[in-house]
Amino acid sequence: MASQQDIKQRITSITGTSKITRAMELVASAKLRRAQVRIEALRPYAKGMRRLMSGAARRSGSLNGIPLLEEREETRRASVIAVTGDRGLAGAFNVNVIRRSLQEADDLIEQGFDEVVFTAVGKKGGGTLRFRGKVLENHFQGFSSEPTFVDATTVADFVSGRFLEGEVDKVVLVFNEFKSVVEQRVTAEQLLPVPRDFVDDADGDGEVDEEHEFSKALAEFEPEPQALLEQLLPTFVNTTIYRALLESAAAEHAARRTAMSNASDNAGQLIDDLTLAMNRARQAAITQEILEVVAGADALS
């Protein structure tokens, strides 16, 4: 049995650890709240963007010939963007995204793509994917906890560039969606080419809209609808990536909070167990001493 001294030392060390996990839990809670506010703030903009896009799409004669919208015949190379966090200690948060990204890559191969390359957002994703020997086209990091619109634009410009150069024929975005404080769901979305439903369905109810305000009235456009749509699409891609980054940030903080809360609870449990063990050890030592004294007295008589 471990000595009292050993147990005491372990209790001290676990108390220290639990202080750290408790502090991380509180920090994650505060950051989570901020991230949630930012997701809420983005919603009206994203909705307006979609309305404008479908308004322009409706009025432009043909949607063909717009590169970001065009489904490609070729299936040479596909790209998967994995949105992870810069830091660990968030439970299965990063692992889930990586696993899903690899699975999406397998699916793309099955669909007939010759090769799948990866773009990692977040330190953790980049490290793991490289370690697994995957082809990493680019690696963005340093903004997973509080992403800005400019960060999203940087990522979007890179992947759109690769797509427009014809280097990749399809881009899939994998990220943790923030469902609620206790639930994160890994989601995979096709980013490029921009799915047609995004331009046909302004309100996002899953149906192609029959009537649209801008199609009823003769709206003026500047520049021409098709040119405007071509301008709008990159902004739409930026917004989509920005949303994914924000969702992922909120999900990361939520996951870390849960993980740290569990760790703190475990530490408390461990301290209780160890205190019990220590008391037992102390009692055993006392009993031992009494026995020795009694035995000694007996031997004298």
Place this chain on the structure above:
Amino acid sequence: MSTSAPEKKRLGVQILTPEGSVHDGVAAMVIAPSVGGELGILPRHVPLIVQLRAGETRLKLLDETEVVMATTAGYMSVEDDRVLIMVEQAELAGEIDRGRAEEALQRAEDALAAAAGDEVATRSAEADRKRAENRLKVVDKQS
């Protein structure tokens, strides 16, 4: 357009950015920098979708006061007397501090020089610089 009541002589104006709503209210007139030049919107304007460049957006309120904002590139839609302006960033001219704006410009230029080669840093510094320049331009016009 439908037969709206004659007293309806105002515009509902909403200015949105990815970071949230910057302005939500009514105005008598909106003047925005479209890619084709300055564009003034009065009530009962025909439905419109235009692309905006960076510059200053002015709102004439019902009591004749003017709200001036430094806005980045974006889009504006007008429909049924509702004006929706969607830009990456919008700041009230009155809230821009000249000294701080100059500092920001300096900082952005330094960052741009330091970021040579780093794609991410360059992009972000360039965006900062453009924003700072636009901010200064709007402030200068104010005074």
